[in-house]
Amino acid sequence: MLKNVAVVGASGVVGREFLKLVQQRRFPAEKLTLLASKRSAGTTFEVGDTTLEVRETSADLLREASLVFFSAGASVSHEFAPIVVEAGGVVVDNSSAYRMDASVPLVIPEINPEDIQRHNGIIANPNCTTIMLLMAVGPIHRAFPVKRIVVSTYQAASGAGIAAMEELRQQSLDTLEGRELKPDAFQHPIAFNLFTHDSAIAENGYNGEENKVVNETRKILHDPNFPVAVTCVRVPIIRAHSESVNLEFHEPVSPEAIREVLSASPGVRVVDDRKANHFPMPIEASDIDDVLVGRIRQDMSRPDGTGIELFLSGDQIRKGAALNAIQIAEHLAGVTASA
C-alpha cells in the first residue's frame, strides 16, 4: 500500500483518466493528492466516495508524496520531479522531460517491465504513439526479429488536450453550420481536415512527434540504431490513435504466425475479420484498455515473404498515457510490497 499518491495535472485529460483508473483498478493508495496549476486549483473531483479538491502544485505538498504521477508538460516535470526524488518519493512521468535521459527507464509494462527495476526515482511513460506501436511490434519482435518499421499514424485530437478535443467538436459544428473557423489549440483547422503533426520540424526533417517515436522505440527495444521511418498525422478523431504499420523481417514470416503471437500478447486484442471487413477502428478502441490490431497480411511488395503489414487502434488517453502510467505504478507498488 502506498501512503500518499499525488497527481500533478489532475484536471487535464490524462490526469482525469488516471483518477478514473485509480478507482476502477482499486489502486492501493492510502491518500490521493490532486495537484495542478494555480488556474485549476479549487476544482473538485469525486474519487470513490470522497470529494477531492485540486490544490496548486507546490514543493511542500510533493515532499509528502510517496509516488507522484506527472502529466502537466515537460517544464512542470523538470521543475518538480527532482524535488519528489530528493524527498524519497518516486515519479512516474508522462511528459517528455526525462524519456531520453539515460538514467531514467522508459517503460511499457507489457514490453520491457524489467527496466522498471533500475530506476533512480523517475520512470518515464513513453509517448502515446510509441506505446501503441510497440504494444503490437514488441511481442512480434521478440518472436521474429524485426529489421525495419515504416509507420504512418492517424492521431486523435486528444493528444493535444481537452481544449483540442473541444476545438474539433466546435469547428465541426461551425463548418456544418457555415461559420468561420478560428483555429486556436491547433495551428490549422482540424474539422474535416488533417495535417502532419504540428510539432516543430527538426534539422533531420522529422517533426518532434516523429523523432520521439524513433528515439523512444530504440530505447525501449534496447537497440540504439533500430530503423524506424515514421510519419505522424493528426486526423479529426476524438480520442483514439491508429497506425498503419509495415514491418520488414530478416527471415520470411507468415501472417498466421504473427496473428498467433499477437493473440497471446497481453493488452492486445486481434480484430481481423476479413469476411465482415471488421478491423481496428478508433470508435471501438476508445475507452478500452486493449490495443486493437488487425489487417495482418503478407506485404505484397516483398515476394520473399519477409514483409508483414498491419493496422492498429488504441485509446490515446488510456493505454497511450494514463493506463500505462498506472501499470508502471502497480509494478512499483508490487515491488514495494514484496521488498
Next chain:
Amino acid sequence: MLKNVAVVGASGVVGREFLKLVQQRRFPAEKLTLLASKRSAGTTFEVGDTTLEVRETSADLLREASLVFFSAGASVSHEFAPIVVEAGGVVVDNSSAYRMDASVPLVIPEINPEDIQRHNGIIANPNCTTIMLLMAVGPIHRAFPVKRIVVSTYQAASGAGIAAMEELRQQSLDTLEGRELKPDAFQHPIAFNLFTHDSAIAENGYNGEENKVVNETRKILHDPNFPVAVTCVRVPIIRAHSESVNLEFHEPVSPEAIREVLSASPGVRVVDDRKANHFPMPIEASDIDDVLVGRIRQDMSRPDGTGIELFLSGDQIRKGAALNAIQIAEHLAGVTASA
C-alpha cells in the same frame, strides 16, 4: 472539335465535376449529352448558357456520340462502352471495368501520355488513389528509379459518392447532438472515425482498393512486378485524399533533388514550409487542379541515403477523377485535330 460528347453518370459527384471542367477549360465539344440511370433522368444542369436535361442512358443515344465519358460504375461501363466503340466513338472510362484489360491504356496524362495513342476505342482513367500517388512518384521514378513504395492513405468520403459525403456531414451533426448513427453509404460510422477501405478483402489479404493501387501502378509504370505495399484508409474528410509515401531507391538520393524534380513537374505543387509547419492538407487541396506534395525528407531508417518520405494531398473528385479524364479527352481531341 468533337461533335457530340456524352457523359454517363452526369448526376454523380464526378459527372458534375466533369461538366464544371468542360466549361472552365472550354472543352471543344459541339454538343453535350447528359446521361444517367432512369432514376436521375429529367434532372437539369446549367452548362454555360444552356440548360441540359439528363436522359436515361441508352444504346441509341450512345451510338450518336463521338466521345463518351463514363463514371457510373463498372457494370454500366461493361454494358455500354462496347456499344460506343462499335459505333466508332471513343470511351474515357472512370470505372474499374477496363483498367486491367491489356488492350486498354490506363493513363495519367502527366505520367504516361504516350499510352493514349495505342487505344482501341477505350481509355481507362486510373483509380483516384493511384493517380495521386503517381503524380508525385512518376516524375521521381523517371529521374531516380524507385525500388519500392510503401504508402498509407487518408481517403475522403467523396470516393464513395455524394451520398457518402452527405453521410459524413449528417453523422457528424448527429454525433455532436447526441443522436444515434445509422450507417448506410458506409458499413461503419464515418463521423469522427476511420476504417481501412471498405472494399472486399481479396485472397492475398489486400482489399479491393489496395489491389487496384498495386496493379494500376504496375501497369502505368510498365513494370509488372513493381513492388508496392499499400494500406488504404477512409478518414472523415469531405473530398481530398492524402497519402503518406515512403520510397526506397537503388541509389542514394537527397530531399533537395526530389524537391527539384517535383517543383518542375506539371500538376504538382510543392508545399513544404518547415518553419511555418505548412504542408499538404485536404482543405487546401480541395477544388484545385494541382496535387500538393510536401514533408519531403530523408528516411532516417535508411542511413545509406536510399530512402525518401513525403506526404501529399489532392482533390479526389478533380485530379483523382474528372480532371484526369478530361485531360485524356483533350489529348484525344488534339490527336483528332492533328490527324
